Amino acid sequence: MSATSTDIFRLLDVEKTYDIGRASASLFGAGKRRKLAALDGVRLTVKPGESLALVGESGSGKTTLLRVLLGLTAPTDGRALFREKEIAELKGDDRDRFARDVALIYQDARGSLNPRMTVLDLVAEPLDHHGLCPRAERRDRVAALLQRVGLPAEMMGRYTSALSGGQVRRVAIARALASNPSVLVADEAVSGLDVSTQAQLLKLLRDLQRDMGVSLVFITHDLGVAAYLCERIAVMYLGRIVETGATREVLTAPAHPYTRALLNASPKFFAPIAEPLPGEIPSPIDLPKGCRFAGRCVEARDDCRLTDPALRADGARAFACLHPLDRPRALG
Amino acid sequence: MAAALAIPRSDPAGATPAAAPADALLRVENLSLTRGEKLILDDVSFALKRGATLALVGESGAGKSTIALALIGLLARPQVGLDGRMLFDGADLATSSERDWLRLRGRRISMIFQDASSALNPCFTVGAQLMTPLRRLLGLSKAQARKRAVELLEGVGLSDAESRLDAYPHQLSGGMQQRVMIAIALSTNPELLLADEPTSALDVTIQAQIVRLILDETRKRGASCIFVLHDLALASQACDEIVVLYGGQVMEAGPAETVLREPLHPYTVGLKACVLEIDTEELEPLPSGSPSFASKRPGCRFAPRCASALEKCAGEKPPLIETRGRRLACWNPVA
Numbered sequence: 001m002s003a004t005s006t007d008i009f010r011l012l013d014v015e016k017t018y019d020i021g022r023a024s025a026s027l028f029g030a031g032k033r034r035k036l037a038a039l040d041g042v043r044l045t046v047k048p049g050e051s052l053a054l055v056g057e058s059g060s061g062k063t064t065l066l067r068v069l070l071g072l073t074a075p076t077d078g079r080a081l082f083r084e085k086e087i088a089e090l091k092g093d094d095r096d097r098f099a100r101d102v103a104l105i106y107q108d109a110r111g112s113l114n115p116r117m118t119v120l121d122l123v124a125e126p127l128d129h130h131g132l133c134p135r136a137e138r139r140d141r142v143a144a145l146l147q148r149v150g151l152p153a154e155m156m157g158r159y160t161s162a163l164s165g166g167q168v169r170r171v172a173i174a175r176a177l178a179s180n181p182s183v184l185v186a187d188e189a190v191s192g193l194d195v196s197t198q199a200q201l202l203k204l205l206r207d208l209q210r211d212m213g214v215s216l217v218f219i220t221h222d223l224g225v226a227a228y229l230c231e232r233i234a235v236m237y238l239g240r241i242v243e244t245g246a247t248r249e250v251l252t253a254p255a256h257p258y259t260r261a262l263l264n265a266s267p268k269f270f271a272p273i274a275e276p277l278p279g280e281i282p283s284p285i286d287l288p289k290g291c292r293f294a295g296r297c298v299e300a301r302d303d304c305r306l307t308d309p310a311l312r313a314d315g316a317r318a319f320a321c322l323h324p325l326d327r328p329r330a331l332g
Numbered sequence: 333m334a335a336a337l338a339i340p341r342s343d344p345a346g347a348t349p350a351a352a353p354a355d356a357l358l359r360v361e362n363l364s365l366t367r368g369e370k371l372i373l374d375d376v377s378f379a380l381k382r383g384a385t386l387a388l389v390g391e392s393g394a395g396k397s398t399i400a401l402a403l404i405g406l407l408a409r410p411q412v413g414l415d416g417r418m419l420f421d422g423a424d425l426a427t428s429s430e431r432d433w434l435r436l437r438g439r440r441i442s443m444i445f446q447d448a449s450s451a452l453n454p455c456f457t458v459g460a461q462l463m464t465p466l467r468r469l470l471g472l473s474k475a476q477a478r479k480r481a482v483e484l485l486e487g488v489g490l491s492d493a494e495s496r497l498d499a500y501p502h503q504l505s506g507g508m509q510q511r512v513m514i515a516i517a518l519s520t521n522p523e524l525l526l527a528d529e530p531t532s533a534l535d536v537t538i539q540a541q542i543v544r545l546i547l548d549e550t551r552k553r554g555a556s557c558i559f560v561l562h563d564l565a566l567a568s569q570a571c572d573e574i575v576v577l578y579g580g581q582v583m584e585a586g587p588a589e590t591v592l593r594e595p596l597h598p599y600t601v602g603l604k605a606c607v608l609e610i611d612t613e614e615l616e617p618l619p620s621g622s623p624s625f626a627s628k629r630p631g632c633r634f635a636p637r638c639a640s641a642l643e644k645c646a647g648e649k650p651p652l653i654e655t656r657g658r659r660l661a662c663w664n665p666v667a
Contacts, residue, residue, distance in 0.1 A: 057535040058506075166620060192532070194391040195562055199606035199617035221535055224608030228615065251610050265540040267565035268609060269592065273547070276540035280507055 008083060008183055008215055009046040009069055014039055015077035016064055016239075020285065036284050038064040039075070040239040043311065048182065051209055051216040053226035053247060055262065056236035059281045062219045065236070066187055069217065070104060100130050103176035105186040109169045113160050119146070119171055120156040126178040145174040150204060166197035173204070183215040184208075190225060202228055223266050227251055235259050238284055238292045245317035253327035255319040257299045291322065299323055356419075357382045357523060357556050358403070363416035363426070365398060365407075365580070371627035372398055373580040375416070377652070380573065382523075385547065385557045387567035387588060389603070390577035393622055396560040398580075400526045402426075403558070404443050405433040420524065439469050442517040444546070446529040448509035452501040458485075458512050459497030465519050484515040488545055507538035511545070518549055525550055528560040543570050564607050568592045576600045579623025579633035581649075586658025596656065596665040599634045632661070640664045 016039040039061050046052055054062045067073040068080050074088035081087065082098055090098050103126075106112035113122050123142045127133040133141050143153040149170040160168050169189065176184055186205070190198045206229055209216045220226055226233050227247050234244040235258065243256040254260045264274035279296050290305040291297070297304065304322055311320040358380040365373040373395045380386045388396040401407050403418060405428060418425035420441070428436065445451035453461060459481055466477040478497070485493035488511040501509055510530060517525060527546055531539035547570060550557045561567045567574055567588060574588040576599065584597040595601045602618040621637040632638070635645035642664050652661040 057537055164622070195564070195603060195606040196391055196618040197620065199608070199615045200620060202608070203615050203617055222608070223536070223610060224612060227610050228608050228612055262536060263610065265536040266610070267539075267563055267569055269565045269568045269607075270589065271569060273540060273544050273569050276544055277537045280505060280538065 007045045007047055007081075009044065009217075010081040010084070011042050011044040011065075011068070011078070012081070013078035014042045014044075014065075014068055014075040014080050016068060016073065017076050034285055037239050037287070038284065039068065041078070041311075042239075042241055044234060044241065044244075046183065046215050046217060049213045049215055050232060051218065051230040053230035053233045054217065054219045054236060055221060055223060055226050055233060057221065057281045059238070059284065060236040061239040061284075062236055063187065064239075066104075066185060066217070066219055069185060070102065071098065096130070100126075100132075100179040101181050102183045102185060103179065103181040105169075105172050105176050105184060105189045107188040107191070109172040109189070110160060110165070112172060113168065113175070115160055117159075118156065119151075119158050119160070119163075122160070122171060123156075123174045123178055126175060130179055132179060141178075142174075145178055146171075148177065148208070149174045150200075164197075165193055166200065169193070169197075169201055170204070173201075173208070177208070177212075181214060183217065185217045185219075187219045188221070189218070191220070191222070198225075205229060223251060223262055235262065238281065238287065240292065240320065241311060241318075242293065242321070243317070243319040244311075249317065253325075255314075255317065255324040255327055256293075256321045257297045257325060258293050260325060261296075291320075299325070355381055357421060358558075359417070359419040360399070360403075361417040361419065363399070363402070363414070363418060365395075365402065365415070366413040366627065367411060369627065370625035371580065372412075372625060373402075374633075375652075376575075376577070376580070376582055377416075378573070378575045378582070378585055380524075380556050380558065382556055383551070383554050384573060385550070385559065385571045386573040386575065387559045387561050387571035388575050388577060389561050389564060389567050390583075391562070391603075391622075393579065394577040395580040396577060397528055399577075400443065400528050400558065400560055403524070404441050404526055405430075405437055406443075438465055438522075439520050440522055441524045441526065442520065442522040443526040443528065444510075444513050444517045444530045447533055448513045449501065449506065451513055452509060454501055456500075457497065458499050458501065458504070462497070462512065462516050462519060465516060469520050480519070481515075484519055485512070487518075487549065488512070488515045489541070490515075506534055507542065510534065510538075510542050514542070514546060514549065518553070521553055521555070523555055525555055525557045526560075527557060529562070530559070531566075532562070539566075564592060564604055565609065576603070579625065581633050582652055582659070582661060583634060584658060584660050584662075585652075590657045594656075596658070596660050597662045598638050598640050598664075598666060601666050632663070640666070 018036045018038060020034050020036050042065060054065060056062055068075055071087040079086060085094060120142050123145055124138050127141060142156060146153055146155060151170050190201050218229055230247050233247040233250050234241045237258050243250060243259045250259060254263060261277040265276060277296055282295060290307060291309055294300040294304040301323060307322060309320045309322045311318050356379040361377050363373055363376045388399060390396055414426050462481040463477040466472045466480050472480060481497055482493045485496055490496055490508060490511050531542050559571055571588045574591050575585040576583045578599050583599045584591055595604055605616045619637050623633045630649055631646040632650055635641045644663050650661045650663045652659050
């Protein structure tokens with residue numbers, strides 16, 4: 001976590017709380033102001049060319065974190081930096097550069113693309129907007145981008161309604177690549193697809209990331225996807241990163257019981273279905289003191305319910321747990 | 333029934349692959365379905381023993397959900413042409429009248445839909461939706477139904493069941509909605525439960541809970557269950573039998589363990605290679621493409637996407653033959 005200026009994103013103890021009004025006066029007496037901490041002290045760096053997976057259940061804060069990274073929402077505390085500049089305060093040329101440099105692939109690709117625009121116009125829009133391409137070369141550039149994502153150039157004249165789910169995702173990827181960004185941010189970009197289509201897209205994304213050297217921040221709840229696509233992983237729970245490190249190391253020897261629970265829950269060939277994690281992610285309103293995961297943790301002891309563990313580093317790994325799981329010593 | 337389930341999934345001899353076991357609850361025989369010019373299901377056959385679980389797997393367009401809808405009599409009958417038989421406990425569902433269906437649907441066969449939030453009616457409380465089948469189909473009084481509803485909700489692991497009865501679906505999380513739907517489906521103790529992708533909209537942790545719950549509850553009742561799935565790894569964990577479909581044709585079918593450990597059909601092999609596990613280094617995705625449903629095309633529907641297709645494959649449909657403990661429709665199986 002050294003503060004080198006080459007880092008693309010740097011989040012320093014980012015907090016994002018939402019004011020959700022007063023509690024009902026009849027039930028809770030006076031009705032104090034209630035806050036919902038969507039993000040609570042998140043520290044994260046994204047280096048050039050690096051791929052990072054953000055995993056966790058719904059409600060863990062993945063999407064809020066993504067909104068902070070994209071400057072769509074400002075943190076209520078802490079700093080969110082893009083190339084050492086506060087994201088929420090980017091203006092003028094910096095803001096334009098940010099918009100070119102950071103591309104998002106939305107979860108709902110079809111919904112993110114205007115159905116009244118042709119594929120040509122959709123993919124060319126970032127080029128036109130940023131003035132990246134002379135009018136005469138527009139078609140060629142779009143054709144090249146489509147080829148990059150494995151679509152024929154003839155698709156240019158089509159509307160998205162005429163494309164399959166997999167093709168629409170490819171168009172969304174081509175559009176994201178149009179401005180030649182240095183970071184791709186993808187929110188569940190392969191969920192809800194057939195396994196075969198998903199496999200093709202994952203292969204495409206991995207090839208693109210490796211060939212073009214772009215950084216990738218990939219939000220997913222599928223650990224298999226995270227392992228395939230990303231070198232680093234950050235496991236989130238209730239607005240915090242509870243474990244982070246090299247994906248393979250984290251997933252082969254998890255230190256946090258939550259990471260292990262996620263691993264157990266993912267389907268494995270011929271293995272008996274593991275004892276599932278009890279309950280659901282609790283409401284982030286009025287969190288108990290102590291470890292947030294203690295209520296669902298099979299390893300929880302008395303002190304877990306009293307002390308809130310901080311994220312502590314152990315070599316390249318970091319985890320927030322008072323009683324981490326036994327695992328082989330992390331290397332280097 | 334429960335004892336039979338305790339036996340490990342692999343059939344030791346592996347001799348009779350799903351063909352026609354004597355104690356079959358359901359036998360689908362040569363089921364074909366046409367919609368206009370399209371042949372949506374092409375000669376599908378499989379059987380399901382009492383108390384067993386079966387997975388229908390394949391990509392979208394394979395006909396998985398269509399089979400499930402046919403089995404619960406929810407196809408728009410005038411628009412589709414149905415051929416073949418669906419023998420449920422001896423009676424043919426394919427020729428059942430709507431009157432027959434009223435005695436079957438929701439009583440002996442029920443269904444868990446993919447998207448609980450749209451399957452539950454947003455205008456009625458959970459209690460109202462859960463008590464309707466109890467009162468209408470089982471003839472319980474209002475008080476009895478309410479008591480039973482609480483038990484059912486507790487059975488599916490919903491805490492604070494009594495007060496949940498008065499909740500509307502939108503007040504529950506996706507996982508809880510799915511639990512409510514399972515409780516509704518189980519409320520009449522059906523013999524056959526159809527679960528159409530019951531977990532694809534849920535988090536992995538909740539997915540494991542829901543699949544366990546469906547398996548535990550059907551086992552407890554000795555019911556059979558058909559899962560529509562696209563995750564082969566999950567199918568291997570949850571199901572005794574598997575039917576791999578492509579474009580409405582059965583490619584390979586048999587005990588899940590046999591078929592998935594050593595798939596012989598190139599399509600099954602391809603699907604399995606698309607499954608990501610934690611230690612997957614390389615993916616070899618199937619080439620893209622979707623099946624043609626033209627009824628006149630004679631060959632194997634997978635042939636245009638198949639890397640090991642022979643000339644014969646496009647021209648002549650391979651018969652479903654029994655080989656190595658399973659049924660297989662392929663001219664050029666994987667060695």
